[in-house]
Structure formats: C-alpha cells, structure tokens
Amino acid sequence: MNAVEIEEAVTKLAEKPFDAAEFPYQFLAAFGNKDTTIKRLRAGSTNASDLPGGVLQRSNIHIAVAPPGKVTQTLSALRISPATTKAKARFILATDGDGFEAEELESGETVACAYADFPNHFGFFLSLAGITTVKQVRESSFDIRATSRLNRLYVELLKDNPAWASAERRHDMNHFMARLIFCFFAEDTDIFGKIGLFTETVERMSDRDSSNTHEVIGTLFRALNTKGPDREAAGIPRWAARADQFPYVNGGLFSGNMEVPRFSRIARSYLLHIGNLDWTKINPDIFGSMIQAVADEEERGALGMHYTSVPNILKVLNPLFLDDLRECLAEAGDNARTLLNLRKRMSRIRVFDPACGSGNFLVIAYKEMRLIEAEINKRRGEPDRSSEIPLTNFxxxxxxxxxxxxxxxxxxxxxxxxxxxxxxxxxxxxxFLPLSKENWITCGNSLRLDWLSICPPTGTGVKLVADDLLETPLDQAQIDFENEGGETYICGNPPYKGNADQTKDQKEDIRKCFLGTNLNWKSLDYICGWFWKAAQYSSFTVTKFAFVSTNSISQGQNISYFWKPLFEYGLRIDFAVRSFRWRNLATENATVTVVIIGCSRSKDGVCYLFDENIKQEVLQINAYLVPGKDVFVERSARPLSNLPQMVKGNYYGLSDGLLLDETARAELLDDGLSQEHIRTFKGGAEIVRGTQRWCLWFPQPNIPTDAWSNPKVRQRIELVKESRLASPDLAAIRMAERPHQFREMHACNEWTIAIPNVSSESRPYLPVTLESRDVVFPNTAFALYDTELACLAIAASRLHLVWTITVCGKLETRIRYSNTLGWNTLPVPALTDKNKADLTRCAEDILLAREAHFPATIADLYDPDNMPADLREAHERNDEVLERIYIGRRFRNDTERLEKLFELYTKMTASPRATAKKKRAGAA
Structure with a gap:
C-alpha cells in the first residue's frame, strides 16, 4: 500500500463505530498487513503481547485498548512491558475509542489526540508499512490527505463525465482541478472574504441531489474572472457578486473555457469534505508533486509516491548557487550598500528547470531566496519591503x-x-490579487524546444522556438524579461531512461538533440539530452547547471561516449554528489541510486565533491566523479597488471540438446553413460542461487564410441545439429560440424575462479566462486582457469567491486561485469611472494567461512542485511590485506579507493609496457 491508500484506510477506520476487540487488527490492516498476518495474530501464534487484550507484532507495534479514561495509564503499561522490549517494538499505541495516544520508542516522539482525529497523524506511523518518511511529512500529513480526497473526487467526476476523460477534454478537466485547488487555498487564507466561504457557498446554493452543483461552481468561477464593476452587467447573481468576498482573480487561472463537469451526490460530498480540510497547511513543495498524480492515469497507481524531499533538492541547489548567496550574506554583515548590491543581484537571478514536473525545484529555490532576501531587508531596516524577486525568474x-x-x-x-x-x-x-497574466511555465517537449527562447539570456521576450514536428506549447505568454547582467542556474531531475528502455519518441528526441554531432547517441541514457542542451545553452551565456541522474551516467560506456565530448566542448564538473539513495515518499524498494552533477564552463576555482555527507575541496573532478584529471578507461584485450587472463565462459547458443536437468542426467546415467561425459553446468544464475544444471561434455574432436552408441545421447546431438543447420547465422551452421560441443570448450585442469556477468548491486562484494574441474562455465560467467588462489582474494575484494561498478556500468540496476573492463584494466601493484601468500590465506578464510554455512547459497550468504558475521570478518581481513599493499592502510571510503585506482591506471596506460600490450592486442 502507498501512503494515500493508507490514509484512506485509516480515515475509514476512524469513521466506523469503535470496536474495542477489533481495533488492533483493523489498525494493522489499514497499514497494509495481509489477512494471513492478521489471522496469525488473532490465533495468538505471533501475538507476543503480555497485556490483557494486547496485540504485539514483533519488531513493529504493541497495541492495547484501554478502559474508558485510562489511555495514558495504558500507554505507560505498554512502555514498561517486558514484551515490548523483548519483541523490539518500535511503536506503542493505546486508545479507548475516545482518546488516542502513541509513542515511537526510539525517538520518544508522541501523538495525543481525540480518537476521531488520529487520521491527521497517520504519517507518524508510515514506517509500519515499510514506507520511508521524511520530517516534513511526519510533521504534517495534510498534503497526503488532500491528495487522497482530490483523487477520489477526480475519479468520481470522470465516472460521471466520461467525455472529460478523452484526450480532447483532459486539459479542461485538469484546469478545473487547478481552479478548485486555488479556491480551497484562498478560502482558508483570507484571500476570499471569509474562512470557508467557497465551500460554504457551494453547500448552501447547490441542491442536495447535486443537480445544479456544476452551475453554482461555474457561477463562482465567472465571478472570480470578472472585475467588480462589471459583474452586474455580466449577469452574476448577488450571492456571488460581492467583490469583497469573491475578489477578481484572473491571471489566466479562471479565463478560457468556464464549463464545469456535472456532479453526482457522491462527487458533491467529496467536494465538501475537501473544502473542510485546513488548506492553510498546504506545503507547495510537497503538494505539487503529489497532486500531479491525480491527473495521470498511469501514475495514479503509484499515488502518494511523488514527494521529493527538500533535503535532496537542496543537495542540488545549495552547491549550485544558494551556498554562494549565503556566503555573500555572511560577508556583507550589516553593510547597507553591500546588502543592497546582493539584493539587486538576487532580483536578476533566473532559476530554470527544463524538466520541472509540478515545480518542486523552483518552489524550493524561490523560498530559499526569499529567506535570504528577508534577512537582507531586516538588516537594512526594511522588513515590510516588497520582494524584488519576481516569480517570472523561475x-x-x-x-x-x-x-x-x-x-x-x-x-x-x-x-x-x-x-x-x-x-x-x-x-x-x-x-496578492489580481494574479499576473504572465505564464512562465512552458508546456512542451524540453528536448525539442530552444531553451534560449524559454529563458533568454538578456532583455528579450519569450519567443517559442520548437521542432517543426511539434505543436507550439500551450498558452505561453510573451514575457517582457529585462535581465541584463543576470545569472542563470539550470537544475532539475529529468526522466531516467536507459537506452534500452526508451520509447520510439524518446529515441527520436535524443536523435534530434544530438543531430550534427559525432556522439554515439544510440547508446546514451535519456537524461544525457538534458546535459547536452544545458551545455549548448551555456555556450551563449554564463550559466551553471546541475541535474539529478541515475549513477549510470558516471559509469561504463557513458564516460567515453558522452563525457569525453562534453569536456572537449569546454565543460567541467564544478561539483558532484556521489551515489546516494534518492528516497521519496514510497516503499523502500522504490528508491533509486542517483548522483548529482553540476557543470559550467568555468576554468577557475576549486571543485566540491560530496560523499556520504563529507564535503571535499578538489582541483578537478573527472567523469567517474573521482578527484583527479580526466581519464577514460578503455577496454583492454589483456590485463594491464600482472594478472592472469580472464575469459568469457563457453558460448552455448543452439546447444539445448547438450543441457541436462536432474531427470535427464539420471536417465543417461541409468542407461550406462559414463560420469566422465557429464559435467556440472554453472552460469551466473547457478553460481548465485545454487540451482543445478548439467551438460554433456566431449572435449575430443570425435564423439567417444561408448557415448555415440547411447540412443538418447545420439538423439540429443542430432537435435543440436538440426537446430544449428536451420540457423541463418553462418557461424552457427559451421558449428553443426561438431554438434557434440559448445562453440568454445574451455575447461580447467584443477580449479576455476568464476564471476557471473550480471549480479545485484545490493551485495557488498561480487559473487566470486571457486569450482573444481568437473564444472563447465557458459558465457553467463567469466572464468580464470588454474590460477593462483590469490586471484580470488583480489576478485572478491571491495576494491574490485568499486572498480567494476565504476568502469563497467550497469544493466538496469544490476552490475554488468566485463573481463576487458573490470579485470583487464584493474590496477594491481606488483605482488611479492609474501603478498601472494597473505592473499591466498585470505581467500582460503573466505571459502572456509562460506563452507561453514553450507548449504547456504551465494545469494543467502551475501544478502547485505543477513551476511554471516564470520564471512563478513573474512572479507574485512581480505580488504585490509589487499589495501595495505596499495597505500599501507585501509582506504577511508570508495572515493579514496577510486582516486588511487585511477592514479595507478593513468600511470599504467602511459607506460611503454602498456603501449606495447595495446599494440600486441591490436595485432591479435
């Protein structure tokens, strides 16, 4: 369940007659607990409570229904209950159906309210449903509650007015909802003449059967779009005509199509419920991004998951320009002239979000700048001064x-x-009123529009320039925008789409974006288009820009394909926030790992790198978001360090007849086929999950007589031959000449160290395995055959994982391993015999720790939340031994690891030996 669904369930629970026996189970159900979980709690098998009538869900909440008037005492009993401590309950809750009290035990935060009001505090309990909350939402649940009710109204209106759901009318419907939102806000903030006036008027003037509700609302909208002296001539009735109650708003919000959808009784009821909420609590930096989901059919299923936390947005805006403004404010002190200059500077700053959604970044930027301006005015003794920061600058x-x-x-x-x-x-x-007619938010395709026409550098009006295949964006006014000498900061959180996930239209967006360049645009992430457009914009005017992106943009092929041309275009990375989890108001598995990258054409000044809340001043940041000069890791056919050759496993396409499951293997052995002709077949999935497959294995040029004489073996080999001959691929047809074999027949003499080609990014180490000679590896894994065991210690290290993630990149969110990038380019210092002996011992310790937990699989053992302590300790020792070889101590963090690795890589690739290796690789 998402937050909005939980709010709806909690509200329904509070509206029901209180049932003391059922409340604990109903409360848990409202927060997404399954029927089977509730059933076990009812039966007592999972109820750990030691209080009469109490319900305790382990690691979650301890609930007790109190005798009348004894809520506080019951909460105290829950707090001191031994069961509460033993079961590690995070919350305690007591209610008697009249009062309601709860406490989060770790933080000590409490809720105390009337029972009927507890839905107003539902955000306090969201972690019960596995939802990551942020401070702003916990302190006020209004935005979620309002979104929930608006969603109900929206769905009900579309049900009653199906024509409004069409593409032709959807804009009218959405514009109607925006008008309603404004009215709800205006009636609770004294913008209208009386608190609750809009809702009260609709309730009083519309019939209970809702037959004229649309007419009443339409009349009010017409009044808000008509100046007071003109209302009588416009035929607006007296109950809506008073300008001191319903003032002239205009500003385009109430102009245009004035039609209102028809209301059913249910829709009218929803409208009145929404109006009775306290709209003074609206938080525009939360509400906008949530309410946009109301009007999007695809997004409505994820309703409530659209909140972007203010701290995350500030990770973009602070280093981009806000920190500089605050430093200037601090330096100005009480100097009136310096403060005046700063205020004038701020009045000319433009903030431009070319993927603005519902405006989160713009709203936060505006509010932070107003905070700074207010302090300037206070220091200058002008606290009542009008703001000089125009909305049209956003x-x-x-x-x-x-x-x-x-x-x-x-x-x-x-x-x-x-x-x-x-x-x-x-x-x-x-x-406040009337609103400005200017429209400074453009509706259109950002990658097809000319950004200079939307946010011009100096004193020109907005003149839209769009791709000729697109329609001109909607209702864009010509804004007279004098801003000589102003600064422009571009920011935002554009869509995340890998090259494989892009729609046909999105691929065309990218193609047009990079038209006329030599960039390999077909391989680029969708977000690269925004970086490129911002880079082009910066060539016309001094600007800085910063975007949130999935961390894939600073990994793998994007580095050479995209960042190298961008640097050649004159950009540098001014600041970067290394990988972190971008948490929204969503269940934890809906988070995404992102980076923030800020760029400009500046050549001077220090750069800032943020990693795990540590701010580091550096001279340069490269495309891998590591301190240091520009470096581009290229594939190498052979290891650049003194490492053995790693090869891809045996290609097994069109070889189904050679593969065996448990049943087929047993049948062949029962038929007398020698065990030497059957080997374990371990690809990436088998390595990680421990599942089993086998294969027929004939390394000889000809099939052994004893095997060929087996009818089932012969039938399998004939099937392979037929499938290869039927292939349109010439290489596959040639392979039909030896149908008893895979394309390659690599195998070890003693053992193989293997790595899956795809693995989860959540694991703390790569899933490296050591297998005996009776195991064959397909091309879903990479293999080191008969090498020193010290290589396993290197492959299973944190250093290798960090390097792999950085230079190999990802497949969706999974690590995509490559021998030519991940292994062959890995910088490893020359190892002494003692180094090798120490690493061998570390590898043995890792293998022994795994063995101690047999039959646990790699997936079990390397679950980040459940990794066995002895295995984790073995890896920690291995990391320490290996990292001491590099710098004489453990690295402090991944940034320091990468900084050293890139330093060594640069030296290695610049050496004559590396050049000779590249030449030999080319000759090969």
Missing amino acids: RGIELRDFPAEVARLALIIAEFQCDVLYRGKQLALNE
Missing part, C-alpha cells in the same frame, strides 16, 4: 499540461506564503 518546461499548471500554482501559493511570513498577512493580501 522558469520551467514540463511535457504534461497539468503538472505545468500546478507548478505555476505552487509558485503563486509559495509567493503568498512567503509574503505572509516575512511581511505580514495584511500586506500579503493587499498585493
């Missing part, structure tokens, strides 16, 4: 019309809230 492009509209609305709300906060409510109200 530009955006968004593909879909409703998020674009919500982005503009969110900025309008943010401006009003800032005015109330810094200048007082009366001044804010005096200047």
Whole structure:
C-alpha cells in the first residue's frame, strides 16, 4: 500500500463505530498487513503481547485498548512491558475509542489526540508499512490527505463525465482541478472574504441531489474572472457578486473555457469534505508533486509516491548557487550598500528547470531566496519591503499540461506564503490579487524546444522556438524579461531512461538533440539530452547547471561516449554528489541510486565533491566523479597488471540438446553413460542461487564410441545439429560440424575462479566462486582457469567491486561485469611472494567461512542485511590485506579507493609496457 491508500484506510477506520476487540487488527490492516498476518495474530501464534487484550507484532507495534479514561495509564503499561522490549517494538499505541495516544520508542516522539482525529497523524506511523518518511511529512500529513480526497473526487467526476476523460477534454478537466485547488487555498487564507466561504457557498446554493452543483461552481468561477464593476452587467447573481468576498482573480487561472463537469451526490460530498480540510497547511513543495498524480492515469497507481524531499533538492541547489548567496550574506554583515548590491543581484537571478514536473525545484529555490532576501531587508531596516524577486525568474518546461499548471500554482501559493511570513498577512493580501497574466511555465517537449527562447539570456521576450514536428506549447505568454547582467542556474531531475528502455519518441528526441554531432547517441541514457542542451545553452551565456541522474551516467560506456565530448566542448564538473539513495515518499524498494552533477564552463576555482555527507575541496573532478584529471578507461584485450587472463565462459547458443536437468542426467546415467561425459553446468544464475544444471561434455574432436552408441545421447546431438543447420547465422551452421560441443570448450585442469556477468548491486562484494574441474562455465560467467588462489582474494575484494561498478556500468540496476573492463584494466601493484601468500590465506578464510554455512547459497550468504558475521570478518581481513599493499592502510571510503585506482591506471596506460600490450592486442 502507498501512503494515500493508507490514509484512506485509516480515515475509514476512524469513521466506523469503535470496536474495542477489533481495533488492533483493523489498525494493522489499514497499514497494509495481509489477512494471513492478521489471522496469525488473532490465533495468538505471533501475538507476543503480555497485556490483557494486547496485540504485539514483533519488531513493529504493541497495541492495547484501554478502559474508558485510562489511555495514558495504558500507554505507560505498554512502555514498561517486558514484551515490548523483548519483541523490539518500535511503536506503542493505546486508545479507548475516545482518546488516542502513541509513542515511537526510539525517538520518544508522541501523538495525543481525540480518537476521531488520529487520521491527521497517520504519517507518524508510515514506517509500519515499510514506507520511508521524511520530517516534513511526519510533521504534517495534510498534503497526503488532500491528495487522497482530490483523487477520489477526480475519479468520481470522470465516472460521471466520461467525455472529460478523452484526450480532447483532459486539459479542461485538469484546469478545473487547478481552479478548485486555488479556491480551497484562498478560502482558508483570507484571500476570499471569509474562512470557508467557497465551500460554504457551494453547500448552501447547490441542491442536495447535486443537480445544479456544476452551475453554482461555474457561477463562482465567472465571478472570480470578472472585475467588480462589471459583474452586474455580466449577469452574476448577488450571492456571488460581492467583490469583497469573491475578489477578481484572473491571471489566466479562471479565463478560457468556464464549463464545469456535472456532479453526482457522491462527487458533491467529496467536494465538501475537501473544502473542510485546513488548506492553510498546504506545503507547495510537497503538494505539487503529489497532486500531479491525480491527473495521470498511469501514475495514479503509484499515488502518494511523488514527494521529493527538500533535503535532496537542496543537495542540488545549495552547491549550485544558494551556498554562494549565503556566503555573500555572511560577508556583507550589516553593510547597507553591500546588502543592497546582493539584493539587486538576487532580483536578476533566473532559476530554470527544463524538466520541472509540478515545480518542486523552483518552489524550493524561490523560498530559499526569499529567506535570504528577508534577512537582507531586516538588516537594512526594511522588513515590510516588497520582494524584488519576481516569480517570472523561475522558469520551467514540463511535457504534461497539468503538472505545468500546478507548478505555476505552487509558485503563486509559495509567493503568498512567503509574503505572509516575512511581511505580514495584511500586506500579503493587499498585493496578492489580481494574479499576473504572465505564464512562465512552458508546456512542451524540453528536448525539442530552444531553451534560449524559454529563458533568454538578456532583455528579450519569450519567443517559442520548437521542432517543426511539434505543436507550439500551450498558452505561453510573451514575457517582457529585462535581465541584463543576470545569472542563470539550470537544475532539475529529468526522466531516467536507459537506452534500452526508451520509447520510439524518446529515441527520436535524443536523435534530434544530438543531430550534427559525432556522439554515439544510440547508446546514451535519456537524461544525457538534458546535459547536452544545458551545455549548448551555456555556450551563449554564463550559466551553471546541475541535474539529478541515475549513477549510470558516471559509469561504463557513458564516460567515453558522452563525457569525453562534453569536456572537449569546454565543460567541467564544478561539483558532484556521489551515489546516494534518492528516497521519496514510497516503499523502500522504490528508491533509486542517483548522483548529482553540476557543470559550467568555468576554468577557475576549486571543485566540491560530496560523499556520504563529507564535503571535499578538489582541483578537478573527472567523469567517474573521482578527484583527479580526466581519464577514460578503455577496454583492454589483456590485463594491464600482472594478472592472469580472464575469459568469457563457453558460448552455448543452439546447444539445448547438450543441457541436462536432474531427470535427464539420471536417465543417461541409468542407461550406462559414463560420469566422465557429464559435467556440472554453472552460469551466473547457478553460481548465485545454487540451482543445478548439467551438460554433456566431449572435449575430443570425435564423439567417444561408448557415448555415440547411447540412443538418447545420439538423439540429443542430432537435435543440436538440426537446430544449428536451420540457423541463418553462418557461424552457427559451421558449428553443426561438431554438434557434440559448445562453440568454445574451455575447461580447467584443477580449479576455476568464476564471476557471473550480471549480479545485484545490493551485495557488498561480487559473487566470486571457486569450482573444481568437473564444472563447465557458459558465457553467463567469466572464468580464470588454474590460477593462483590469490586471484580470488583480489576478485572478491571491495576494491574490485568499486572498480567494476565504476568502469563497467550497469544493466538496469544490476552490475554488468566485463573481463576487458573490470579485470583487464584493474590496477594491481606488483605482488611479492609474501603478498601472494597473505592473499591466498585470505581467500582460503573466505571459502572456509562460506563452507561453514553450507548449504547456504551465494545469494543467502551475501544478502547485505543477513551476511554471516564470520564471512563478513573474512572479507574485512581480505580488504585490509589487499589495501595495505596499495597505500599501507585501509582506504577511508570508495572515493579514496577510486582516486588511487585511477592514479595507478593513468600511470599504467602511459607506460611503454602498456603501449606495447595495446599494440600486441591490436595485432591479435
């Protein structure tokens, strides 16, 4: 369940008559517990409570229904309960159906309210459903509750007005919802003449059967779009005509199509419920991104998962420009002239998000800049001064019309809230209406539009320039935008799409974006288009830009294909935030690993690298987001270090007849086939999960007589021959000449060290295995045959994992291993005999620790949350031994590991020996 679904379930529970016996189970069900889990708790098999009538779910919550008036005492009993401690409960909760109290035991945070009001605090309990919360949501659940109710209304209206769901009418429907949101906000913040006036008027003037609800709302909308003196002539009735109650709003929000969808009784009821929420609590930096899901059929299934936390957004905006503004404010002190210059500078700063969604980045940037401006005004003795930071300086492009509209609305709300906060409510109200007609959020395809026309460098109006295959974006005003000498900062969180996941239209976006360049655009992530457009923009005016991206953009083939041309184009990386989990208001498995990269054409000044909350000043950041000069790791046919050759496993395409499951293997052995002709077949899946397959194995040029005489073996080999002859591939047809063999027949004499070609990024180490001579490896794994055991210690190290992730890249979110990149380029210092002996012992310790947990699989053993302590210790010792060979101690973090590895790689590839190796590889 997502947050919105939980809110709905909790609200329904609070509206039911209180049932003391059922409440604990109903509460747990509302937070997503399955029927089977509830059933076991009812039966007592998993209920660990030691209190009468209590329900304790281990590692979760201890609930007790209190006698009337004894809620506080019951909560105390839950707190001191031995069962609460033993079962590691995170929450305790007591209620008598009148009062409601709860506590999060680790933090000590509490909730105390009337029972009917506990849904207002449902965000306090979201971690019960495995949902990662952030402080802003825990403190106020309003935005989720409002989104939930708006979603119900939206769905109900579309059910009653199916024509409004069509592509032709969807914009009208979305515009109607934006108008409603504004009215709900305006009636609770004194923008209208009385608290709750809009909702009260709809309830009073519309019939209970809802037959005229649409007419009442339409009349109010017309009033808000008509100046007071003109209302009588416009035929607006007296109950809607008073300008001191329903003032003239305009600004484009209430212009255009004034039609309102028809309301059923249920829809009218939803509308009144929404209006009765306290809209003074709206948080535009949360609400906008959530409400956009209401209007998107595909996204509605993930409703409530669209919140981007403010701390994450500030990881982009702070180093991009906000930190600099704050430093200037600190340096200015109380110097009136310096403060004035800073204020003038800020008034000309433009923030441009070319993938703005519902405006999160723009809203946060605006609010942070208003905070700085308010401090300037305070120090200058001008606290009531109007803001000189215009909303039109916060530009955006968004593909879909409703998020674009919500982005503009969110900025309008943010401006009003800032005015109330810094200048007082009366001044804010005096200047709020009418709204400006200017539309500074453009609806269109960002990769097909000319960004200079959306956010021009100096004093020119907005003149849209779009790809001629696209329609002109909707309702974009010509904004007179004098901004000589201003700064432009481009930021955002563009869509994540690997080259294999892009739609046909998205591939065309990328193609057009890179038209006329030599870049290998077919291999690029979709987000590369935004970096390239920003780079082009920066060639016309001084600007800095920073985007959030999946970390794949700083790994693997993207480095040579994309970053190398970008650097040649004159860019540098000013700052970067290395890989971290971008957590939204979603279940934990919905998070994504991202990086933040900030660029400009600046050649001076230090760069900043952020890693695990550590800020490091460096002279240069390369494309791998490591301190140091530009370096581009290229495939190598042979190891650059003194490592043995690693090869890909045996290609087994069109060889199904040679593969055996348990049943086929047993039948062949029962028929007398010698065990020497059957070997274990271990690809990546078998290595990791411990599943078993076998294969027929005939290394000789001719099939042994005893095997060929077996009818089942002969039949299998004939099937292989037939499938290869039927292939259109000439190489496969040639392979029909030896149908008893795979294309390669690599095998060891003693043992093989193998690595799957794809593995999970969540594991702390690569799943390296050591196997005996009776195991054959297909091409879903890489193999080192008959090498020193010290190689296993190197392959299973943290160093090797970090290098692999960085230079090999990923397949979706999984590590994609490559021998020519991950192994052959790995910089390893010359090893002494003692080094090798120490590493061999480490490898043996790792293998012995695994053996101690037999029959646990690699997947079991390397589960990051359940890795056995002795195995983890063996790996830690191995890492320490290996890393001491590099720098005489353990590395502090992965950044330091990579910094050293790239330093060694640069030296290795510059040496005459490396050059000679490359030449030999080319000759080969």
